[in-house]
Amino acid sequence: MITFLGAILLLIVGYIVYGKFVERVFLIDDKASTPAYTKRDNLDFVPMSWWKGNLIQLLNIAGLGPIYGAVAGALYGPVAFIWIVVGCIFAGAVHDYFSGMMSLRHNGAQFPSLVGRYLGKYAKAFINGVSLVLMILVAAAFTAGPAQLISQITSLSFIMSLSLIFAYFVIATILPVNRIIGRIYPLFGAILLIMAAAVAIALLFSEQPIPNVTVENLHPGELPVWPLLMVTISCGAISGFHSTQSPIIARTMKKESDGRKIFYGAMITEGVIALVWAAAGMTFFNGTTGLQGALDAGGPSGVVNAISTSLLGTIGGILAILTVVILPITTGDTALRSSRMILADVLAKFINMESKIKILFVSIPVAIPTFFLATIDYTFLWRYVGWTNQVVATFMLWTAAIFLLKHQKLHWICGVPAIFMTGVVCTYIFYAPEGLNLNYQLSMIIGFSLTSLVIVWYIAQIMKYKKKKQDSEASHAA
Template sequence: MVTFFASIVLLIAGYVFYSKFVERVFVINDETSTPAYTKRDNLDYVPMSWWKGNLIQLLNIAGLGPIYGAVAGALYGPSAFIWIVAGTIFAGGVHDYFSGMLSMRHGGAQYPTLVGKYLGKTVKSMINGLSLVLMMLVAAAFTAGPAQLIAQITPLSFTVALILIFSYFLLATILPINRVIGKIYPVLGGILLFMAVAIGVALIFSENPIPNLTLQNLHPGELPIWPLLMVTISCGAISGFHSTQSPIIARTMKKESDGRRIFYGAMVTEGVIALIWAAAGMTFFNGTAGLQEALAAGGPSGVVNEISTTLLGTLGGILAILGVIILPITTGDTALRSSRMILTELMSKFFNMENKTKIILITIPVAIPTFFLATIDYTFLWRYVGWTNQVVASVMLWTGAIYLLRHNRFHWICGIPAMFMTGVVCTYIFYAPEGLGLDYHLSVGIGLALSFIVLIWYITQIIKYRSLHQNEKALKLA
């Protein structure tokens, strides 16, 4: 239990201290007008208070990830706590802050546009397609999950639940952000936080003690921690999906100093939620072997249902299950909204996209395949979400690193986690069943070799920009 409390304290300390350091490196200026005012259109560009932005961002990024992913990651034992804490503070918080603030600095630009500006057109072209695929997979997975749960606890069938959820998705995608999202999400955010706190308090007073830190891999299937844990627990540590969501809120910020509370703050809150559910998974079933049996019997939704109703009773269980339904739905709708915004940015070169009819039409190409993907088994979808998600995260961190290099600032805050995540995704794709399924040691060797090539590229960028800055300094002195 000591490890659990220490982890929460470290996450809070990370927000209080490290987020301020990241903000100083980025350099904010509250005298600069934000896109919410300079480009106001009362659809996506609408000024909102920071606390609304924080709760909306939390609901946008949370989904099933910090619950289902954390429960699955709990199979590895208390080592999951280390990844959640370190990942949130040094990778996820930095990733989310830069994705939001760079978007705001570039007029509310979408993630692929930012990538193109700092990493080139070739990478942008790849990321445009990968981002749309990721968001369709996320929206589908975050539709299938709650639909399955609704079918379990109500008389509605899975198909009817799916249609109802998707109808809401389409409505939230095309309406102004302050109509539905801006009014409902802050309330839902309160429910989410209450649910997490309730589960956490119940765990403290439960019969089984929360396990303390051990570096031993406790996975019953003996799956390796590296790189599987870093992909299994993405939301709650670092998730590339967040970089596709941050521009939604970047377009509503009133001032630049709100960014730390909105983006880094929401990431730390999500880290706490993931920590609580990872602890619940390890504790409630009396070890990782019991958790694996429960996951095999009822899947992640069954595990969450059993934990919630047992620990919190009937009323608390209803609130918890409601939260598990709300979380993914409030991520699925903004996933489609982001898809619509990216397509709008792409198509704006050829068409005027201000017309409401065109906004609806641009949503259809992503809505239809997403609906059909939602009928596929959730666990199958989630396997493919994982790798694409972390590739997107790695590219966003490299985007932040190059931005800092260009501005002669402390680029290591993005470069080091970017290098780490590059190693994760390079190894994962060769080892994972949904990848090439190669031998583990061979996969690690190939992953490290590819990471070394990326490291060489990074060093050349450092040398290039250092030389440019030295020349600029010499010209000024002359």
């Protein structure tokens, strides 16, 4: 219990202290006009209050991610607490802050455009494809579950339930951001917070003690912590999906000082939610072996329902249904919205997005494959979401590091977590079953070798920009 409460306290202190430090490194300017005003189109660029932005950002980036991912990560034991706290403060919240604030500084630019500006056109072309694939996979993975539940509690078939959800997606994607998202999503964000708070309080007063921190790996299947835990718990620690969502809110911000509350703050809140559900998973089923059995029997939805109903009674059951239905649908909605925005940027030279018909036209190419993928097994989709998600996060951190380096600021705050995540994704793809499924030791050697090459590239970038600074100072002195 002490570890759990201490971890929550560390996240709060991280927001107050390190979040402020990151803000100072970025150097905000509240006198500058934001894209919400300079590019206002009453569709994507619409001014909204910071508290709405925070709750919408939380809902967009969270959904079921910090619940399902944290429950699965709880199989490793209390070491998951360490990853959530450290990852959230020094990697995830930094990632989210820079993805949002860099978008703001570049007129509401999408993530791939930022990658192209700072990492080059080839990186942009690669990340355009990866980002669209990630959006489609996330929307599909987070839509199948709600459709199945709706079909179970109503007389509708699975396909009919799925069709209704996608009809909503199409409507929400082409409507102005302040119509549905701006009015209803803050309420859904509040539901996510209320449920997490209720579960946390119930855990604290339950008979089963919440385990204290240990670096021991308690996974029943003896799967290694590195790099699997860092991919299993992404939402709640660091998630590349967030960098695709941040521009949605960046286009609605009234001033730059709102960024820490919206982006860094939403990620810290998500970290707290992940801590709650990781603790619930470890505690409620009497250890990781019991949790593994519950996951095998009912999947993550069954685990969430069992915990909610047992700890919170009827109200918990209602909250569980709302969570499993509403939250993934809202994530799927904004995933398709951001993919529409990314595709619109790619096609901007060919199509002028001034009418809703053209916006709908751009939405169809991503909606159709998402619909069909939603009929595939959820666990199969989720395996590919994990690695793709963390690749996007790694690219965003490197983009932010080069942004800071170019502007002669403290680039290490992004560079160090970027190196860490490079090691994660390079090792994971060689070891994981959905990757090359190689021997663990061999995967470690290859992963760290590739990471070393990236570090060499990073040092070369540092030397390049250092020389540019020296040349500039010399020319000014002359």
